[in-house]
Amino acid sequence: MRIIYVGILWFFCLSGCYGQLLSGSLYGTSGPTYSQTLGDLVTEAGEDGTGTAYETGASEVMLSFRLDPGLLSSSAQRCTSNVYKYKVFIHIQNAPEGLVLEARTFSNAGDRYPASILYDVLPVNGPRDLYPENGGDYITIPDDETAAIKLFEFTGCRENIPIQFRISASVLAEPGASSTEIYYTVVGSLN
């Protein structure tokens, strides 16, 4: 039976594994929101506000990455027969001075897409899992598009990847409403 599986996998690999990376798309929910309250404010005169941080819900933001459908194949079909590796980098732009934003995800967070495929029987390109950077601890997001930092990597298409944020603001940051762009850059590779 295993020989048959290997044969089938070999067939899929011939059609996908050694070709050029197929195009994919990143999908995400709306970004996090933070409305500072008195409880989040610095309380000791002389101190900065960065010592008090607000943490969003563990799954306030969800990301998904799927291969684009082709003329004759759906996204699910393509994700079934083409299993690539992906690294996800993150950076912010136009953040107010003094705003510190950190992000993290969790070990093997999110869902495989499709949930189960033949590849999983013999994962020649590694299991379709997710590996957070920094052991799943928070990573400070750089406000520099030329130095986006790696947040996690995963294999195969994946859905509902939760991103949690921690936000702190120096008193140097302008009060009032602001919008900071959070960029996710997905880099694919064959293996």
Add this chain to the structure above:
Amino acid sequence: MKTTLGIFLWMLLPGLVWAQETIDASDPANYIVGGAQGYHFLSADLLEVQLVDVEPEIDNALSFEVDPNTLEAGLPVFSASGGGVNEDLWLNITSRTAGLEKYQVRVYGNQPLPPEIEIQVQVVNATSVGGVGDTGTASTTAVTLSETPTVLISDIGRGFTTDGINKGFQLRYTITNLGGGALPVGFEVIYDMQLQI
């Protein structure tokens, strides 16, 4: 010897030069084939904050005790040169202001002083000792304490002095007590921050 040092440094390098992986996300060539890029917004709404306190924080009460060594018949019990000076207290400030708004620190007493007692408050240093940002500029001229607020520090924007003694603005209190009287019970020196107009 050089070879030994080289080997030693080589052994240390893996621990010293490790850095988190980064990428130039402004270059589409890094993600255009098989990757993707997307963004959404962090919507943040930050509050203004103005804090001022007097350090040391646990007990910042001042007492001017009579020093028997300075007593001299014919001179007041307290005078500016007779032990009635204290420089132990420091003002710490944290401030986040909107736009170009500036705040000022004022000082006043919570009740009138007896006529024979005069207290002068002076900021020793014109700018904060330590701190970051726009912590304001102090007038180093001594002011006589009364129930009417008097400005000590002006042009405070967004900044913080850092916390504790020897941080921020040092205060000099000078008490003149010609009659050797006592301050009224519950007498307090109050510092506040107010929007500068």
